[in-house]
Amino acid sequence: MNKILVVDDDLDILSLVQTILSMNNFDVEAISRWEDINTKMAEFKPNLVLLDVMLGGADGRDICKNLHLDKKTENIPVVLFSANPEMGKYIKECMAQDFVAKPFEISSLLKTIKAHVN
Amino acid sequence: MVKLNDISIRNKLILMQVFTSVIVFGIVFGVFIITDVNSYKQRKVDSMISLAKVLGTNSISSIQFQDPEAARVMLEELRTVSPEIVHAEITNKEGQVFASYSKPGTNTFAIPAVLHGKHYAFTDQQLFVSNPIVSNKEVIGTVYLEVQLTELQQIIQYKYELAFILLLVALVFSFLIAVLVQGYLSTRLLKLVNAVIKIRKTGEITKAVEDKGRDEIATLIQAFNKMMEEIEESQKKKDEFIGIASHELKTPLTSIKGYVEMLDMMEQEQPKKQFVQKTLGNINKLERLVKDLLDVSKIQSGQLQLEMKEFDMDELLNETMNASQMVSETHKIIRKGALLNEMVYGDRQRIEQVLLNLLSNAIKYSPGENTVIVETEKTEKELIIKIRDYGIGVAPEEQTNIFERFYRSNTVAVHISGFGLGLYICRDIINRHYGRIWVESNGKGSVFNFSLPLKHSPSIQQT
Numbered sequence: 001m002n003k004i005l006v007v008d009d010d011l012d013i014l015s016l017v018q019t020i021l022s023m024n025n026f027d028v029e030a031i032s033r034w035e036d037i038n039t040k041m042a043e044f045k046p047n048l049v050l051l052d053v054m055l056g057g058a059d060g061r062d063i064c065k066n067l068h069l070d071k072k073t074e075n076i077p078v079v080l081f082s083a084n085p086e087m088g089k090y091i092k093e094c095m096a097q098d099f100v101a102k103p104f105e106i107s108s109l110l111k112t113i114k115a116h117v118n
Numbered sequence: 119m120v121k122l123n124d125i126s127i128r129n130k131l132i133l134m135q136v137f138t139s140v141i142v143f144g145i146v147f148g149v150f151i152i153t154d155v156n157s158y159k160q161r162k163v164d165s166m167i168s169l170a171k172v173l174g175t176n177s178i179s180s181i182q183f184q185d186p187e188a189a190r191v192m193l194e195e196l197r198t199v200s201p202e203i204v205h206a207e208i209t210n211k212e213g214q215v216f217a218s219y220s221k222p223g224t225n226t227f228a229i230p231a232v233l234h235g236k237h238y239a240f241t242d243q244q245l246f247v248s249n250p251i252v253s254n255k256e257v258i259g260t261v262y263l264e265v266q267l268t269e270l271q272q273i274i275q276y277k278y279e280l281a282f283i284l285l286l287v288a289l290v291f292s293f294l295i296a297v298l299v300q301g302y303l304s305t306r307l308l309k310l311v312n313a314v315i316k317i318r319k320t321g322e323i324t325k326a327v328e329d330k331g332r333d334e335i336a337t338l339i340q341a342f343n344k345m346m347e348e349i350e351e352s353q354k355k356k357d358e359f360i361g362i363a364s365h366e367l368k369t370p371l372t373s374i375k376g377y378v379e380m381l382d383m384m385e386q387e388q389p390k391k392q393f394v395q396k397t398l399g400n401i402n403k404l405e406r407l408v409k410d411l412l413d414v415s416k417i418q419s420g421q422l423q424l425e426m427k428e429f430d431m432d433e434l435l436n437e438t439m440n441a442s443q444m445v446s447e448t449h450k451i452i453r454k455g456a457l458l459n460e461m462v463y464g465d466r467q468r469i470e471q472v473l474l475n476l477l478s479n480a481i482k483y484s485p486g487e488n489t490v491i492v493e494t495e496k497t498e499k500e501l502i503i504k505i506r507d508y509g510i511g512v513a514p515e516e517q518t519n520i521f522e523r524f525y526r527s528n529t530v531a532v533h534i535s536g537f538g539l540g541l542y543i544c545r546d547i548i549n550r551h552y553g554r555i556w557v558e559s560n561g562k563g564s565v566f567n568f569s570l571p572l573k574h575s576p577s578i579q580q581t
Contacts, residue, residue, distance in 0.1 A: 012373040020376065054365070083368035084361075089425075102372040103405055106379045 002117045005046035006030040007037060008081065009056045013102070017050065020106055021113070034058045041073050047118040050100070053082040061087070061094045068095040077116045127307060131300035132293065139292035140285065147281040155274055162245060162265065163238045169200065170249035170261040177208055177261070178253045181216060189217035197221060204244070205264040211257060229262060243267055306335050310342060353419065360415040367408045375401050399445065410539040417546045424465035424550055431462045431494075431501060438470055439492060442477040449481045451490045458494050460501060462570055468547045469570075475540040476505045476566045484509025484563065500553070500569045508563035517557050521545040544568070
């Protein structure tokens with residue numbers, strides 16, 4: 001089963017995505033504190049990370065860059081997640097794989113995740 | 119009749135200065151001429167009275183010795199001595215003519231009424247002078263002289279001519295100087311005026327107009343600059359606010375939409391299913407409205423950016439028609455005509471936005487009807503996409519207005535929801551693609567058209 005790590009500081013969205021993905025046969029871990037990412041990555045070893053951009057106190061784009069610069073996590077695909085459609089333009093710069101805009105259609109979200117998961 | 123307020127400031131300033139010069143010079147010359155003439159006249163009177171006195175004194179003996187001939191001979195001298203004197207007469211104390219002289223070729227002498235009781239009088243062309251002849255403190259007669267004033271007239275005429283010429287010279291000089299000097303005032307004002315006109319035309323805030331000074335014009339310009347700064351500041355704040363608001367609105371919307379979508383998937387029992395679907399439909403509407411607001415704000419501040427790529431137009435039409443069909447129970451969306459088989463260079467997502475908007479409008483504005491037709495046309499230079507509905511149509515006077523921001527038709531009786539932003543955004547998107555968007559409507563429905571230049575067309579290659 002594929003493992004997805006979801007990072008978002010909005011708890012409702014976090015549980016929504018977790019529910020959706022679980023119902024679609026994904027093994028999901030969800031964290032709201034971005035500080036916990038590195039430990040979670042090592043512990044959980046996900047096949048894909050769904051990463052919110054506007055995290056209180058941190059920018060998802062920077063976190064994404066760092067993940068790809070770190071040997072341990074450089075091969076794990078990251079999908080950026082944001083209410084601001086402009087963030088889609090930063091995919092290449094952050095070395096992310098794709099972008100999902102909020103609000104999203106469930107089918108759209110699933111399609112994107114399935115396309116990029118390892 | 120030219121109105122004073124219609125003349126440009128530059129010309130008003132010039133006119134003002136020239137007008138002032140002409141009036142002032144006119145008055146000054148006038149005063150000079152008048153005083154000159156008056157002093158000439160006075161001198162003339164004085165000299166003629168002196169002459170009359172002399173003549174009187176010299177004729178005393180002739181009168182006393184009753185010798186008019188001697189007096190007459192004396193008067194005859196005047197012909198050569200004072201050619202300006204036209205008549206001279208000596209009367210005795212009874213008022214009878216004692217001796218007289220007339221310059222040849224002149225009218226007969228008549229003592230004018232104006233002279234009565236006075237020593238001199240001016241008529242149109244003559245000066246009359248009288249002086250009593252006094253001997254031993256007794257008046258024994260009177261000398262009368264009539265002087266022709268041709269010299270005076272010549273002088274006056276000459277002076278008037280000179281004054282006129284000088285006035286013309288003054289006019290020319292004052293005009294030239296005015297032209298140079300008016301620039302000082304009008305240039306600064308015109309800078310301000312031009313900046314205002316530019317802003318009205320382009321809608322952009324122009325950079326502050328430069329001015330160092332402390333007069334009223336400087337005050338005006340500085341206030342204007344301040345206002346522009348404030349407008350720019352408030353526009354920035356507005357954009358920031360809309361950006362933040364849009365983001366904030368989308369966050370709970372995400373949860374709402376996600377959970378309701380899941381409900382929709384899970385709930386099959388009526389009427390719950392219908393309730394859920396109605397809710398979902400409105401959530402989607404709300405989502406579109408929020409996106410539209412953000413787009414409009416971006417368009418306004420010039421931030422709307424396009425990502426241009428090649429894409430298949432038929433494929434896009436197909437997708438959008440399907441998507442719109444899925445949410446419509448009442449209408450059937452049909453494609454007519456040949457396939458385009460063309461790749462288009464543009465922002466696929468934005469063109470999709472346009473299509474979805476037009477299709478949604480077609481359905482919205484034809485309640486009670488059930489068909490929407492999508493047709494395409496291809497010319498050498500461009501593709502034209504037409505979306506036809508059989509609904510309420512668009513009145514001729516509204517056919518350009520509907521593409522304006524917040525325009526909601528007044529003539530529509532049916533309640534149509536939305537902010538009125540969709541077409542404004544569509545127009546901006548199509549314009550950015552160097553296309554055109556327009557509506558044709560003759561009462562029974564409307565056809566919304568937009569064109570996109572074909573990739574190999576010259577206007578695209580320039581970008």
